[in-house]
Amino acid sequence: MTLSTYTPGLYASFKHQTYTHRQLVPVPSKGLLRIERGAVRTVTWSDQGTAITLGYWGVGDVIGQPLSGVEPYQIECKTHVEISYIPANLCDRSLDEIFKHIQQTQALFYILRTESLRDRLLQLLVWLGQKFGREVAQGVLIDLRLTHQELSEAIGITRITVTRLMGRLEEEGFIDRTRPQYIVLTSRL
Template sequence: MTLSTYTPGLYASFRHQTFTHRQLVPVPSQGLLRIERGAVRTVTWSEQGTAITLGYWGVGDAIGEPLCGVQPYQIECKTHVEISYIPTNLYDRSLDEIFAHLQQTQEFFCILRTESLRDRLLQLLVWLGKKFGREVAQGLLIDLRLTHQEISEALGITRITVTRLMARLEEEGLIDRSRPQYIVLISR
């Protein structure tokens, strides 16, 4: 899990906005957004209209078009979310968040370059578990409701392949999906 050097007073003068699960966050033309509570997914689309997940972001993460450089750019709430605005003149005070964004983007890219689709899926689940997980009796619950379609968009594979690979990981005893849209990484 990434640690942030967030200090509450730094962003206190900027309006916090709250959003509900599945709501789209308006993207400012300038500046960045900082997630104060909750989790989001950033998305773009290919020329063919295929959704491409750019990343999953949580508390302490800075997001926005200036960090991505991709158009179109959309922010979807995966949970209830509270976001604050970071104007361009305060980027220098947000370097830790900006560097953390770059690091997470590189980690995500390395997962996507894993050749074995099974291992790619497992690495994504482990990464999500470290970032958004919480301990439960069986292991680590990924505290995001993820559809197979969203996972397929993150990994660049088909939804059918995700469904097949999830079943395989469950058969191998690596995950538990007894609750719909929740995934538990089994402790060993």
């Protein structure tokens, strides 16, 4: 898991809001949001109405439309989430988190440019495991409930292709999906 350089004292006085799984977080037009607990994904849509995942974000990450510049911009809770608001005039205190946001965005862009669809999916799963994973007996459990549709939206391929590739990765021994919507990266990786 990635550790944040977040300093709690800087944000202690900020108001925290809580949200439930699948709930949408209101997006402020100015300032940023910092994830204190839980995980979210940010999403936009193509002109044809296709959902495009912009990223998955967890504890210590800062997010917001000003970092993206993309319209529309939506924040969907993947777990129960606690978020604090960082006013625009105090965003300079979050430079480490902003740099981390840029690095994560670049890592996802790199994954998206992988030509082999199988490798693209596997790289996304490894990235999610590093960010949201926890050790279990079989390997690393990605501690997010992810649908094949959400995975397809994250890497720009069809849901059917994700389903087929997930089966292939399981046959090859890279993942274990004995529990629906939970993915374990096996120690084979």
